[in-house]
Amino acid sequence: MELFTVLVAGFVCTVVLAFLFALKRNQYWADRGIHQYKPLPFLGDMLPVLLRQKTLGEHLMEMCRAYPDEKVIGFYFFMKPSLVINDLELLEKVLIKDFSHFADRGPQPKDVVHMNLFSTTGNLWRAIRNRFSPMFTTGKLRFMFPQISGLGEDFMNLLRTKREKVDMVDYFGKFATEVIGVTAFGLEGRAMEENSEFRVKAKKIFEPSFSNYVRFVLGPSLMNLLGLPPTNSELLNYFGPAVKNALKYRRENGVVRHDFIQHMVTLQQKGTIEVDKDDVSDEILMMDHVPEMKVEMSDNLMIGQSMGFMVAGFDATALTMGWLCYELAMHPEIQSQARQEVKEVLEKHGNRLDYDTVREMKFLSTCLKENGRLHSALDVNFRMVTKPYKVPDTSAVLERGSFVYIPNLSIHMDPKYYPEPEKFLPDRWIAENDKSSCKYLPFGTGPRMCIAMRFANMEMMCAIAKLLLKFEVSIHPSTKLPPQIEAYSFFTYPRDKLYFNLKKLNA
Template sequence: MNSYINLSSVLPLVAVLVLTFSLYKYLVENFDYWEKRQIKFLKPVPFFGNFSKAFLQQKGIGFLLAEFYNQVQERFFGIFVLSEPVLVIRDPELIKQVLIKDFQHFADRSNLEDESIDNISADFLFFSKYKKWKILRSKQSPIFSSGKLRCMFLKMETVVKDMEFYINSKMSTNLCNLDVKELCNRYSTDVLALCIFGMKGASFENGHSKFYDIEKRIFGFSLLNDFRLFGHTTAKSFIKLTRLKLLDSTVMKFLRQTIGSQIEKREQNHLENNDFLDILVELKRMGNVRGLMFDQDRVVALSGQFIVAGYETVSTTLCFALYELSLNQEAQQKLRDELRDAVTEENGLDYETIHKLPYLDQVVKETLRKYPVLPYLDRCCTKEYRIPGSDLVLQPGSIIYIPMFGLHYDKNYFPDPNKFIPERFSEENKSSFPASAYVPFGIGPRVCIGERFALNATKLAIAQLLLDYHLEKCNETPIHVEFKARGITLMPTKKLIINFTKISQAAY
């Protein structure tokens, strides 16, 4: 009897030990992957691989990859995301080879969506497999033609006017201190609402803005949101386990209702508005396109991707450009002088004029260097590939990362990388670094489709604000920005509050 009791009490413990050992073996069995291939790698830890600081929210992914980048002085090296081996590429020439010349070997991203888990985000260009991506991109490209962008530029101008009205409403004796991140979030929301849905976002109006609330719901910092964004972009095994969708039910309900009602209105009244919704109406009318059915869910997905991708691209870039200009008065005045000269010569600030301003372009490029919207680029090997100049052969399914922060802060390419120096990108200086060391929107066939749209929205806002306001740091302005160690996007730990003074009151 005693033997039976002793055995029965021990069995659960044995089962736990066996299960623990099996789990441990599963989590570490791949950790010799790079060693077998004689590739330099960073030593992983069970479960987390090399990403424990990211999972435990001790360091943002971009900064963690930059830390790895600086630890290993090789063309490429190995890391582990959970138990998944990932090749990190440091060499700009190899980056160009992989993303452009040998694109057919790396036609997919590593973070492809599983349609059985999330059929909506699986239709985002960012998450689509190559065959589907080709069809989706070809059908969305017309909205980003020069003619369409010129029409959307006029819509953006109305949002800039709303933003300036909002700024003026906050002023006392022609000046005010504003949280520039919140200001730019509102601007980005309203630009997207008008140019995608053909609707007024109303983020600058008093009261309730549904569009602004939805953007905050998608990108607001919460533990669940952190898991959503991190899982869908970096840790697919976590999404397979939890089956978390990228966009929650509230966001999806809003998109379905908004898109449905707007498309119905366009169809009934035969309206065209030179916005993204025109494309959606046409695709829905066509139905089946090269084997892809453009039903209600797919149309919702196509609009949702720009709500997700466009929001942070515009708001983050604009925010940090204004912040840096408030700290760098010489650069601010140089840009204002360029803008004033252009307005005088061209009799205004229109679409063509914005694209003729070299220093404005340099300011935006330097902002994107210091504050890239994405922490890294990723690709998945789709055909066997030998890394040039090495014996390493990547098999289909192998993942590569290109660390944006590591490249953009490499002193070999960008001396004094922590300084804001727009002149790095002047005609005389831009040949001083490899073109593929600067990749804020990616390069190659899978470059961001909305790059020109985002740059237009950002440049227009900077230009008009600098013509009408003097920007300056105040007592609440942080001189060095620190970022929250969570999420995918850059979020300052402190508010970026700067002073706006009406230009007629500013002292130079």
């Protein structure tokens, strides 16, 4: 009986001490003179997200609206104190001017899949970025366009028999996966086939699910500590050999193509990729801002980079096109205007669709940009502090290993920057003179921005232009309006499917 009493007393004391520690932890930012929201013991500010009431981006936007005049807001990712950046000037320092203090997205996962530009850290990230940026120059994109355009025709043929209740996010996913399969894995004719294994495996990477959300919440450090793989091992077992086989085939048969896997083979053989004549638009790659580093171009590094292309090029691209399809269906007058522009540009160039003619479709480009503001694939981003940083105008110092959160959704929906932010208004970008890169963040900004941004935009412009020529798109009555975002998702997936009707147009 005495032992039982001792055990109960010990348990109660442990619970009380843990609770008191959690309460003290929740005062971290208040003790440093920084406003914070409403953290709960152990859960911090994450309860609405766990209950699927809000996405993390929606929750951070609510916090920013509660403290509109505060440059930073204390945020608790469970029991980890972090900061939300609520000021564009400070955000510019974090992402660009003081980048050396915020150079990484988080700890480096140990598995091969995360050996890519999104996940790598420190000198390894710098070396990879320096090596891979030349893959996305204007000259390289121009060479790859015919391949993507051909896949776009295959995509139109796939839609030819579809008329009602079409899940366009899923079909755009098939197209985007095929593009990545061809350009990053050297595999053709896989993703658009019925019950394609390549497509099924690709969907598992970031599909909305509780298990994928747990991986995101725990992060690579805790996953490694618990002995759990940061990525589903089934995916590595499938995509790893796919990349190795493609590399082996290219080397043994002397096959040369204008795609990413060819550039990686060239990197492995020569150590560099030749850059074509300079194009002013290539400045966005910031190739001169990343110091030269040495890195061995191993097969594992190539597998990781191919997986990085898969993640960015499949989920994010397919979702963005799906949301643009939704906005065009909801605004038929804008859809008609975009279609008319596509026709006029093609007629001007003898019905030739190539890299340069797509760039002339200015109104369609503004539609894509406005869609990126309203429906960014990531409604929140983050950076890890890599060396201590004193928060301007406060006494607080961010410690190494802590995180800052970038509320993409809050910025994109702020009427200070975008009048009538809830409306889809492509024309707002025609007269846009504000050069601040920190108020538009679908691809990020600064050295850590997505270097494949122009490739993704080229792919999406090509697919949407072809779609507008072939079909008139409208919302199917079964689509739930307004659509809600799935909280258990890394990307902004709709909670319920978006269904469309496709009316075939005369040629």
